[in-house]
Amino acid sequence: MTLLPYEHANLRLRYRQYLELATMVTLSLFVVALYTMPKFESIGLENSVYIAPIESYEIPPETEQFKKPAPPMRPSIPIESEPDEIDVEITIEETGLADFVAIDAPPPPPVSDRRFIPYDEHPEPLGGYGALQKNVVYPEIAREAGIEGTVIVQALIGKDGIVHATEIFKGIPKTGLDEAAMNAVKMTAWKPALQRDKPVTVWVNIPIIFRLSSN
Known part of the structure; x- marks a missing residue:
């Protein structure tokens, strides 16, 4: 005679009993834990925002910058300059021509009427200094x-080669030598001065030496 059905029923009964016992123990432990655990008070947290400290800096006041005005342009003023001296001296030997009438030399022209004009080639007498x-x-x-002596004539020689004005730069007054030198310069036709191959009007110094012959 076998006992298998009985043992099987017994196992099912024990399983149920064990399950109920375990459930009761678990619930008991949970209840005990609720009463035995310490209570924690809830602390309300206020919303807070961290604000970094503001450092103050002293800012210098802005000053309006004024630009320094440009220096005024100097007006263009004609530059007075002594006329160039032609490095050719004319020696006049004794002559017995023409009567002489002594007159005073004319006054020099105003300084403001004279301007320096640069040039590349000196004016020269047509036909040479002879x-x-x-x-x-x-x-x-x-x-x-x-x-005897040397007379230096300042002459204004135009673009056309004509002497438009003369004056004595260095002379021997009241001897007739100044007038003789100026007349000779005026009577001579000139090749005008050149500036970049173009004729220009210029002032020049022309020295003329008066020397008596020894015969």
């Missing part, structure tokens, strides 16, 4: 008095 020498007449009064 042509200028032929136009110089030794004054009789100077010849009889034995007066």
Whole structure:
């Protein structure tokens, strides 16, 4: 006779009993835990925002910057300059031509009327300086008095080669030599000065030496 059905029923009964016992123990432990655990008080947290400290800096006041005005342009003023001196001296020998009438030299022109004009080539007498020498007449009064010396004539020679003005830069007054030198320069035709191959009007110094012959 077998006992299998009985043992099987017994196992099912024990399983149920064990399950109920375990459930009761678990619930008991849970209840005990609720009463035995310490209570925690809830602390309300306020919303807070961290604000970093603001550092103050002293800012210098802005100053309006004024630009320094540009220096005024200097007006263009003609530059006075001594005329260039032609490095050719004319020696006039004794002559007995023409009577001499002594007159005073004319006053020089105003300084403001003169401007420096640069040039590349000096003016020259047409026919060379021999042509200028032929136009110089030794004054009789100077010849009889034995007066010699050098007269420097300032001449304004135009683009056309004509002498438009003369004055004495260095002379021997009241001897007739100044007038004789200026007349010779005026009577001579000139090749005008050149600036970049173009004729220009310029002032030049022309020295003329009056010297009596020793014969």
